[in-house]
Every structure is written in C-alpha cells, then in structure tokens.
Amino acid sequence: MRSSAAPYARMIGAGFRRYSSYRQATVAGLFTNVVFGLLRVSVLFAMLDGRREIAGYDPARSATYVWLGQGMLATVVLWGQHEIGERVRTGDVVVDLSRPWNLQLALLAEDLGRAGYAVLTRFLPPVVFGALFFPFLWPGQGLTWLLFPLSLALAVGVSFSARFLLALSAFWLLDNRGPVSLYGMSAGILGGLIVPLAFFPDWVQTVLWLTPFPCLVQAPIDVFTEAGSPLIPLAYQLAWFGILYLGGRLAMLGAVRKVVVQGG
Template sequence: MRADPWGLINRAHCYPRLVLAGFRRYSAYRAAMLAGLSTNVVFGLMRVGLLLAVIGERPRVAGYDAAAAVTYVWLGQGMIATVSMWSGFHVAERVRSGDIAIDLGRPWDFQLAELAGDLGRFGYHLVTRMVPPVAFGVLFFPFRWPQRLSTWGWFAVSLLLAVMVSFGIRYLLNLSAFWLVESRGLISIYGVASGLLAGLVIPLHFFPEGIRTILWWTPFPALMQDSLDVFVERGSPLPAVGHQLLWAVLLLLAGRLVQRSAERKLVVQGG
C-alpha cells in the first residue's frame, strides 16, 4: 500500500504556489473588482433599508436589533465574493471542452490544486471585496462589534470553513458536467437557491422554526449564516463552527469520491 496515495507529500511544494497564483489571477481583474464592489454597496443600502423597516420601532425581531441587522447586511455583502457563492465554475467548462483530461493528467492532486487556487482567490477578495463594504457600514451605520476577543479567532476559522464548504459544493457541481455535459441549468438553480437558503437574502432566524430545523441539516447555512452568527455572538460559536466543519469534511470527501468515478468514466469513454 502506498504511504502517500494522492501524492500530497511529494508534491506539497506546488500548492502554496497555486495559492499565490490564485491571488495574482484575480488581482488582474481590477475593473471587475470595482464594479462588483460598487454593486455590493448599492444592494447593501437597499437591504439595510428593508431590514430596518422590518424592525421599525421594535427593539428586536428574531433576536436582531438595528445594529445587529446592519452588521448582518454589510458583513454578508462582503462575504458574497469572499466565500464565492456564485462563481468558480470553470472546471465544468473544461469538462465540456475536454481540457479536463489535461488537468487530470498533470502530476498533482487535482482537487487540492483547485482548492489552493480558490484559497488564493479568497485572500484577494478578503482584502478587496470584504473590507470595503464593512468599512462603509461602520462609517455610516450603527455597527455591532464582537464583545469578546476570542470571537475574532472563531470568526476567522468560521470564515475559512465557509470558503471550504462553498468550494466543496461548487466542486461537486463542476464534476456533474461529466454526466450532464451541460450543467449550467443545475448551477443556475444553485445560484438562485443558495442566496436564500444560506441566509443572504434574509436571516434564517426570520424563518419559521420547522424550516430552520430542516435547513440546519443542509450545508447552506454553513456558507454564510453560521459565520454571521459567530461574529454577532449569537450564542456559543461551537455549534456554528462545528456545523461548518462537518459539512466541509463531508463535501471534500464526496468530491474526491465523485472525482474518482468521473475519472473512470473519462477512461471508459476514451477521453
């Protein structure tokens, strides 16, 4: 039995370079970054107005006061690109073109290589797409900062796990192209559903209890709501971070198993 079945140890030096390459790749599209940032701020203002109208004169709604609602909005706007809920489906395009055969034949672990590139993207968007909307919210609205120093550490871990969960879901959607060939329909359905089910459109705590219970059995809250709850210190961070960790592990393992099946399908088809 091989001691390093996926070649992770022998080729470990290439993955930090892929992280850096991912950072540099996205830093090249500055106009797109500025356009996306402007869009985030505009929609953030609309969402703040809507949530504050819902709260009205009441002190709290579903545990949210005005400051918590504003924090939820601007932090969520910053997380859209940082977590990458609606982008990162280039692998499906390479499956359709047949270029995936080259990727799978390279001397690396393909899943880990893709994850490394996505972490580089995360680093760039953390600075350029998350910090500015949050800074805008801090300047012009009441903002709820964490009261415990440990919350910052928990939030950093939670945010990283949210990226891992997002990558796991997107990787599986990308691999579906091996069977569907045209996977854009499935990806579009995910794009529409994820914003609502992850807690971007409205906090999941606004939903009836039965719906919330069902949603917590899915990975969607791990994309956004868990991290937002950690930041505003809505109870202990352990359940939220534990939920994210569980789904990150399950999705990455599922991605590896599906990739193995896809590789066999590629060989059988003569790709």
C-alpha cells in the same frame, strides 16, 4: 511531487495574483455591493419600523448582518460553478487530470488565494463602510476575532466543495447548467443572505440547518455577532466541509473513468 506541499502553496499565490489583475471588475463589484447593501439595510430598518428587534435582530445586528453578508458575497462565492466544469465540457480536463498532483486540492488552494484577495478588496471595504455609517455590532470577546476568520475560511471551503461537485456533474450530464442554476437560486435564500434564517419558522430553520447552505453565510455571521456558542456553527461547517470534500474526492475517482469530450 504528490506529497510535497509546495505546489499547493504556489497555487494559493497564483489564485491571489490571478484575481488581483481584474482591478476594474473589482471596483465595479465593490460599488455594486455597497449600493445593494444600502438597499438591504433600508429594507430591514423599515421592517423594524420602530420596534426594538425582530427575532433577535435590532438595528445594530441587522446592519452588521447586511454588511457582513455583502462582504462575503465575492469572498465565499454563492453563485456560479467552478471553471473546471467548462473544462470538463470541452475535454481540456484531461490535461488537468494528467498532472502529477491532487487536482481537487490544487483547485481548493487556488480558490483560497482568490478568497484572500477578495477579503482585502471585497469584504473589508463594505464592512468598514457599514461600520462608519450605521450602528454596528462588534464582537465582545477577543476569541471571536480568531474564530471568525476560521469560520469564513470554512465557508469558502464548503462553497468550493459544493461548486466542485456541481462542476464534476458535467462528466455525467455533459451540460450541467441546470443544477448550477438551481444551486445559485437556492444558496442566497437558504444560506441566510437574503434574510436571516432566524426570520423563518422554527421547523424551517431546523430543516435548513441540516443542509450545507447556512455554512455559507449565516454561520460566519452568527460567529461574528456571537449569537450563541461559536463552536456549534464551526463544528457544523467543519462537518459539511468534510462531507462535501470527500464527496468530491469520490466523484473524481468515478469521473476519471468517464472522460467524455463534448465539442472541440
């Protein structure tokens, strides 16, 4: 069973079905995304204040940046940890570890199913709304339409791997809400959600691109808006996904030797 891909394929479907049951939450989240998208577009347009562009961001690219970012919020997941962290705290993770599969890969498959549902309900609607009512920068090359979904999938993979590592820290910290909160506060700013990374000084951009945070938002947006060669952000995302996934794998090997039950 360990070598079979069937259980992991079923986990993708399970993740999709699970999150599709939260219809009211989906509608509420979508409404909130659109409202905050309008606020963010207004702020960026006010910053332009008649100027042609700022750091390469003209009105069309600014609006595209905002609506792609709003759509990726629920798709990529920048805040919060994976629920496996709570299962570690309660000790229920013992059941997960006893199952005859690769737990990390199974949870990644489930997260891909969740992301697939989010693309349909939380990503496409804000992007369509933004394209209808604001200037929008569509890709000029056909290849971009293939590379952007790949970049978005890698962003989901990097996000999952980072949140999985944070969740596993509960094996050693017992209560890992501190690191999770710190990650949540950092991801939006350092990942390029709040403002484009191009707005930062050059040396700050260099430092940030040495971290995994731009993989989450800025890299997919750069691929979609064709800001330079798409191979650079894609290679960067792939490298960080491999590093973080391997880190999660190594952490799992250490965690299974330190199963601590705290509470019930």
